[in-house]
Amino acid sequence: MIALHAERVAADPQAVRWVMPAGSLPAGRIRSAPGRLGELFADGSLSAGLVESTAVWLWLREDLSWAAHGTGVQAALREALDVPNNWIIEPAPGEVLARVTSDLLDGSVGDFIRSHGGSVSVAQVGPDLVSVQLGGACEHCPAAGQTLRSRLMDELRRRCPDLTEVDRDGTELTLALSPGRG
């Protein structure tokens, strides 16, 4: 039986991050899924789905709650993960990266930045590029910028081992996933 557990997404109550063993599915946007899970996508109960290397993100329709539907979705997901080849996932490295990065920045790394008076924002700037903008106190503190950047990169790489820094311009980082992977 596949190892699976659900994690809350800080900024988004309609989303749940389902953590699974790395590499169970290729990363990208979910177009369709087998079995019951596919039905849930088809009838709109699940409004969107995204796969990163270690988790599946699922969004419930606005009027539905995870409290009511969580167990059902879990069972469907579990069943669908048994047949990874029957999923249709289109690569969307930029979207995946943006999602992972903002999730991380909603958590402890972001808290750290914000507690020092800084601010951080994420934007997808290309099909496979993400830009991370540090602001506030970070703008005027070169040393802080350095520490923050390396810490940010470390955390991001833990979640997304294929991450590379493409460009750095002052307080703006441009990130991408290594080509041909994830």
Add this chain to the structure above:
Amino acid sequence: MGHAHHGGGGSTTANIGLKRFAVVGSPNSGKTTLFNALTGLHAKTGNYPGVTVARFEGRMRLDDRDPVVVEDLPGTYSLDPISPDEQIVVDVLDTDHHGADHHGADHHGSDHHGAAVDVPDALLVLLNATTLRRSLGLVAQIQQTGLPICVVLTFTDDLARRQGRLDVPALTRALGVPVVTVVAGRRDGLADLRRAMAESDSWSTPVVAPPTDPAEVTAWIESVLASSDYQVPEVDHRTRRIDAVVLHPVIGTAIFLLTMFLFFQTIFTVAAPLQGYVEAGFGWLGDLVAAHLDIPWLSAFLSQAVIGGVGSVLVFLPQIALLFVLIAVLEGTGYLARAAFLMDRVMARAGLEGRAFVALLSSVACAIPGIMATRSLPSARDRLATMMGAPLMTCAARLPVYILLVSILLPAGSRIGPFSGRGVVMFALYLLGAVSAMLVAAVFKKFTSRGGPVLPFYMEMPPYQVPRLKTVAAEVWTAVSAFLRKVTSIIMVATVVLWVLLNLPLRGDAELTAAGVDTGSETAVAAYVIDHSYAASVGKAVEPVFAPLGFDWRINIGILSSLAAREVFVATLGQVAAAENPEEPAAALTAMRVQDGPQAGRLLFDAPTIAALLVFFMYALQCMSTVGVMRRESGSWKWPAIAFCYMFALAWMLGLAARTVVAALW
């Protein structure tokens, strides 16, 4: 031992309206330590209605608001109960059926509130960080109850020491509930927990409830642990190496026997000089009173009843304290689990198990901590059977009686073979007490069925630790203070009451002269007063019961008074003897003769009578404190009543047998 207790039967009526936390966790998760740390020594001990399961509830203050109530639920591995303890946890957490009387008519008139146990407002779920894979299943089950929970991780220091690893923030995210670490013995160890408890209204809950199906739960646990970067701790090499010696077939057995030998040596030799000081102290106090108080009755009262009665018991305090220290240290290091392991096969022959040995061993100091030590036994049947046998272990209270009687029986220098005669008899009494305790426990185990499923034997071997001074001190203090409470309340009261009954009714001179007593002689007057006192009437009234054992009314008063506490026997006899011979009460005892009846003129304390008396004290339940603890631990009066009756019957019959045998052989 290990449980702080406070008085008897805890009433929880005072706690209505306060916020309730319940501590849940498996038996080895460090619950007791945490509970004690949270509630200090202010926990009340009681019982869950109708079952042999102890209940602990205490209060604590979180910041300046109202105090909160913390209840330490019985240890449980899961919410699929296979024992009454685990059933309690399930019932307490059963939010669907609260208010209903789910123990049926089984109340046995238990002391507190007929109401069912209150449902907690929030739960602290204790997980041992070194056994996380096994314990997360409990978390999944508990989350089905819908109660707000906070996970408390213990033994994280052990985890680190053994090269294990755990990312606590990641675990918090994966579980969806607050996770707090506590490290025992550290001053600030509880700060995080206290903060979390203060914010219990805003504890997060998982977005999706964990699965219920066992296979899915296992997968869920794997996922949670993987994402928490959990590194399983290595084998505890230190414990492994120590056990290689301590549990070695030859060396280990030798160490065990040596430990037992040291244990018993403490009772006699080590404590002796300390006892000498206490004795001297009381003697000095008694002289002081006699010298300075001119009111004869008050002087007599203070020196005989109070100082004599209480003092003769407190003489044993150093001994008792030392024994408790030994037990607490042995337990703190983890050695007692090894002792239980070594003795399990022997105990199994009696239908019991190794941990019952530890409980019986603790009873050598005093049956009260021994009976409380039965809490370590997972099986309720085992607990009860051991509890019924524990009072037969030769406890410190019997010592003053044994010592007095043996010194009358055998002169100081007498020898049996190469050994001291008195020593041999004392050893025989200890041995007989131990064997009887085992036999009785075996019989009770066999013939009582508490219903419910059969519990298999298993014992977790805890790692060796350096015992924490604070814990040892707390345990010793708990036991010693229970003893002191017994002395100052029960023994004091009994001795005083007896003193009063022995010296009333007062006899006027006219009456005395008419009876042919020389009113000028204090001794003669005292002797007459005692012989015709209220106490004497009672003693004579019960003569038919004890006459076959060769007891006269004086011994009878002693026995009746010692029903409160065995030590009172010595005080009682001491007063009776002192009335006859204030200078040499001991000589008076030796010279006492039966006053009337078919055996008039016979030496009262002859060998057959002493034998009967020794055996009687070996078996009879003469301790109100023990009765009280039994009631509390077993949940009703039924079991202490059965214990009292069977022990009295045994004492009487075997006393008679002893008398007959000794009369034939002496």
Add this chain to the structure above:
Amino acid sequence: MTLADLDRGQRAIVVGYSDVVEPSTARRLFDLGLVPGVEVTMIRRAPLGDPVIFQVGDYEIALRGAQSDCITVESAG
């Protein structure tokens, strides 16, 4: 092969429980972590022959022959 058959230091993987095991015993063994797939090692036997200490996963447990007889295992490595 059952758990009771292991020699000192021998490692094995738990396969399952025998049919005769009581439900309460099965539950307790499960709770203690003796589940199919877990690795166990026989550590030492008591001087009188029973009980026996096993390393089960991350900790040590003492079991009597009556219980270890009910657990089927297969040799590891």
